Amino acid sequence: MRGNRPVDSDPHSYNICLLATVCCLSFCWPSLAVPQERSAPVTPAAGSSEAFVDVTSRLGINFQYRSSHTSRKYLLETMGAGVALFDYDNDGRLDIFLVNGAPLGDPTPKWTIPQKTGPEYWNRLYHQEPDGTFEDVTARAGLQGVGYGMGVAVGDYDNDGFEDLYVTAYGGNRLYHNNGNGTFTDVTLTAGVAGSGWSTAAAWIDLDGDGFLDLVVLRYLDWDFDDLWCGEHKEGYRAYCHPDHFKPIAPLVYHNNKNGTFTEIGEKAGLSKPAKGLGLAIADYDRDGHIDFFVANDSMMEFLYHNKGDGTFEDVALVSEAAVDIDGRTYAGMGVDFADYNNDGWPDLVVTDLANQRYALYLNNGDGSFNYVSPNAGLAQMTLAHSGWGIRFLDYDNDGWKDLLIAQGHDLDTIELNFPHLHYREPMLLARNTGHGFADVSAQSGSVFAQAWVARGLAIGDLDDDGRIDAVVTTNDGPVHVLHNQMQTQNHWLLLKLIGHRSNRDAIGAEVELVTAAGSQFATVSTASSYLSASDKRVHFGLGKEGVASRIEIRWPSGIRQTVKDVAADQILQIDEPAGASSSRKP
Amino acid sequence: MTLQLAKPRFLLCGAIVYLVSVAMCNAQTDTDFDKATTEFRAGNYGAAAALFARAESSSPGKTAALLYKAKSLVHLQNFTEAEAALRRYILSHPDSDDALYLLGFVLHRENHPAESLEIYTKAAAIKTPTGDDLKIVGLNYVLLGDYPDATKWLETAVRVDPQNKDAWYFLGRAYYTRSVLPEARRAFAKVLEFDPHNSKAENSLGLILESEARPEEAMEAYRKSIAWQEQDSRPSEQPYLNLGNLLIQENRMEEAIPLLEEAVQLAPGDGTCHLKLGAAYLRTDRMKEAQRELEEATRLAPENAAAHFQLGRLYKQIHSLDRAKEEFNRVEEIQSRAANTRPQTQ
Secondary structure, eight states, X not given: OOOOOOOOSOTTSOOXXXXXXXXXXXXXXXXXXXXXXXXXXXXXXXXXXXXXXXXXXXXTOOOBOOOOOOXXXXXGGGSOOOEEEEOTTOSSSOEXXXXXXXXXXXXXXXXXXXXXXXXXXXXXXXXXXXXXXXXXXHHHHTOOOOBEEEEEEEXXXXXXXXXXXXXXXXXOOEEEEEOSSSOEEEXXXXXXXXXXXXXXXXXXXXXXXXXXXXXXXXXXXXXXXXXXXXXXXXTTOEEOOOGGGSBOBOOEEEEEOSSSOEEEOTTTTTXXXXXOEEEEEEEOTTOSSSOEEEXXXXXXXXXXXXXXXXXXXXXXXXXXXXXXXXXXXXXXXXXXXXXXXXXXSSOXXXXXXXXXTXXXXXXXXXXXXXXXXXXXXXXXXXXXXXXXXXXXXXXXXXXXXXXXXXXXXXXXTTHHHHOTTSOSSBOOXXXXXXXXXXXXOGGGSOGGGGSOBOEEEEEEEOTTSSSSOEEEEEETTSBOEEEEEOXXXXXXXXXXXXXXXXXXXXXXXXXXXXXXXXXXXXXXXXXXXXXSOBOOOSEEEXXXXXXXXXXXXXXXXXXOEEEEEEEESSEXXXXXXXXXXXXXXXX | OXXXXXXXXXXXXXXXXXXXXXXXXXTOOOHHHHHHHHHHHTTOHHHHHHHHHHHHHHSTTTSSHHHHHHHHHHHXXXXXXXXXXXXXXXXXXXXXXXXXXXXXXHHHHTTOHHHHHHHHHHHHHHSXXXXXXXXXXXXXXXXXXXXXXXXXXXXXXXXXOTTOHHHHHHHHHHHHHTTOHHHHHHHHHHHHHHSTTOHHHHHHHHHHHHHTTOXXXXXXXXXXXXXXXXXXXXXXXXXXXHHHHHHHHTTOHHHHHHHHHHHHHHOTTOHHHHHHHHHHHHHTTOHHHHHHHHHHHHHHOTTOHHHHHHHHHHHHHTTOHHHHHHHHHHHHHHHHHHHTOOOOOO
């Protein structure tokens, strides 16, 4: 489906997006209002060939993540934090939530749970204004946070139509209920989801198909502020300890009781296997109608939890050949995404890791097993010297093939002392899907790919609703970067916003197949994936030269199947879940 | 890769001949001792050991027969009996630095590094250690897994004896193990300065280049290493294994397989060689050969999770699902154990 790349007739302005609201023919659910036309705060340079441009400063965002480095090299300091792209006030524009750290003593006594001590450590919520700039509304929203934050998960757990936030941290997590008026209430204690230990990635998933989102929270290590010395005993050579120095720890799995409270069911659900979890991504990899998920573990086997359909799960990563690399070696799994990159209808996996390990790309064979194809797909050679964290499949050029955007940087700030060819600060990586594999196009895709960052979190979403997917990247002890996609292309696109009714309102777990004359594509609705981050829940498809999707088929988490036919390209389309067992219609 | 222990190079023949000659000059009239000395000088260590033993029996404690018996046994790699002889000799000659240093070496070869270090400490109180002695001290720390101390003593060894290429090599290996790549590279470069076609050093440089994510240069180093050891009577499997493995990573199976076959030929008892060859066969659908190699790999290296994983994949592909499950369970068991085992911090 990859076609030519014609120059956009007017690359200097945002497209005015047509938001088509699709109601069922037989019955109607409340639909979205058409968002107002917006002016463009960001304009690419004339003749610019840059695919992504860092527009952070122009948007009014000046967030700085504080990891509080100490001489003790507490592992916590190098892990970074996540970012969420979501529309918290339902104004049709994506907002940005950023997780921040907290001060650490040097040394920090054992058993300490770090606390934020001032605005410089606050988490931040930036509201997107109609003109595309952002306003810091943290205090008004009540989202300053308390501890040393790590990850964020977005989901409407009470199906009230407003996205709620779950923020993970070292020493206890927080659930913020969205009040629907621009404010949030910390409901952690009443909900019973505080948890303990070192939590990392979290994901909202309807584990049992009851129409309410449950919560899976990974934890990294059985860890405390012990004064462990790792690395050489030389001035300047002390290093962060390898995760092998610490024991794994079971994740937390909270079942939604549908009344604002949750019950921890990890063991009962078969999800209590100790892990060193950092990344989490969801997909029904075997297409059996039950959502599964993958856990990226650091330096131990990866987990692929198969949903047995009875509320319990089983780790099948080994027999599915997705637990280790092709040589049978474990690697430092950090970020992960679960999407069908070769358009064969089966979700594939990609996992980032450290330099010399090569990012792991697993092709779904369609029979419950995976094939490690990093060398064949070109990803192994491309990533040999890199260390990756946040990662997403995204079709940045709308050609119908999902590409890869990866946040990079080594975990050791001392790495160059002993490995001069590896780097703590690294540029982002953009790998273009050619339909036959991946090609590193970073060098041709903008100056942003020449800037070395200690990148960690990565979330994607169409910030300006122009049909081109943007990205937000967090860095360790550094600023956030908003990367505006200004790829010059006339390729078509579709952005689907699914609203569940029998299913969870976010439609998380819904499967979407889009068919054009050029072929079909497949995607799963999710806010999870990447590293510690939450992305735009809307499903994006690049359509290449095709101006119409002849068919869109949705399998909702409830099991309801819906078909929408002859959908014009270049619009944001809201699709509501029908009430019946199946539905077929035209928009 | 593990470090290989040094050969007893400090038992320089010339020195031994000299010492034996001195003993002879001391009007050793014992016939057995004379005969033993002759056999020793001729390199007939078995006969020498027996004759030195007889000499000791006929005149207990009066000659250096026990010491030379031990030296003969060291040449024969019979470290257990060498140790016994040395301990008996030291009972009557507690200040013999020669005997103490040799005992330190013997204990090292018997894989008793802590005891060896104790003996070296005693010997050093009597006589300043040589570069070779310090090298063995360093290697004792390698055996103890104490790489910082290993590095310290190997650095001392090359300071005392800057021409000692073995010490430089082991110093490079110690640095490499500690991931101190610039220092490791310098040490191997020193070996190559003394011995420009040193295959082991070049192979190690290949490993460094591989660690630095420079696969093409690493391959070049492995190729050189292979070429340089062509005339060796006992070539190492390591450069073949390393080059083959790197070619597998690059998905160049047809080039990798002959190299890995050579590695297996050179080291038939090495599980890793069989594993890599088996994995390469598996990826090229040579299932019978893959099965043979992977089963051998798991037999030779039963704790190698990767070998069980590859064998599990193979069994799965040939629809032997019960056996596949068994292998995957074994991987799970080994990996879970590893994930729950905390290594020591430095």
